[in-house]
Amino acid sequence: MKTFSIPTKEQVSETNQAIFTNLEKGLGFVPNLYAYYAKNETALGDYLALQNRKSTLKAKEREVINLVTSQINECRYCQSAHTALGKLNGFNEDQILELRQGAASFDSKLDALVKFTASVVENRGKATEASKEAFFAAGYTEANLIDVIFVVGDKIISNYIHNLTDFAVDFPLAPALEKQL
Structure with missing residues (x-):
């Protein structure tokens, strides 16, 4: 090997x-x-x-996308890195675990972002109509949609690189979830 x-x-x-x-x-x-x-x-x-490109999304929103995408793609490196970054951006441990499990009960707008991101990643860009409707109803725009896809693409690159190579994780290891998204 x-x-x-x-x-x-x-x-x-x-x-x-x-x-x-x-x-x-x-x-x-x-x-x-x-x-x-x-x-x-x-x-x-x-x-x-x-x-590091400019984005219409706040850093906290980008971390939501990073955590959800990394969870779906089962990338331990990125789950761990973005758990640390999520904390730096104001999320607590329980919120990060909830985000990785596919929800944000603590913030309805972020919950729509979580569900939209999960639908995008799980369906390879063909998000459900319900997730799109909820995303826009939460106040997100088409410019935000474009930025979500940029962040998902960025994270898929990292997820795939680590999943293929499995080199050492140099961040505190994120806890494993009992159930995947």
Whole structure:
């Protein structure tokens, strides 16, 4: 069975070394996922540009999408990373677990976002009419819909990379859920 390794700063291109330096300054470390992208000359920079693009969605809403998508795709790395980021964006542990289980009883607008995101991911972009109607009834716009798809796409990239490689999770491990979405 092939094993996948995380490159060190010295093993990546000069361009990626500069990105590592910026990540170390901003985050205090280079997450294994980002380091793995650096095995490709342009993937890390491209991915960070996608992830950091301007959005009509608030950071908290993007974390909802990240958590739901990562749960459906069963990516332990992203579940763990976004549990930590979700806490930094104001969610508590119980709320994060509820989001990962497919609901947000604590916020009706976020609940519509959870259900819409789950429908998008589970149905490969063919969300149910009910989830679309609830999404728009909650106050989201077509511009928000586009941004939801950008965040889902971003997260699918990460989920698939980790699910294929299964390198070490370097965030506190998110608790496993008894039932999947």
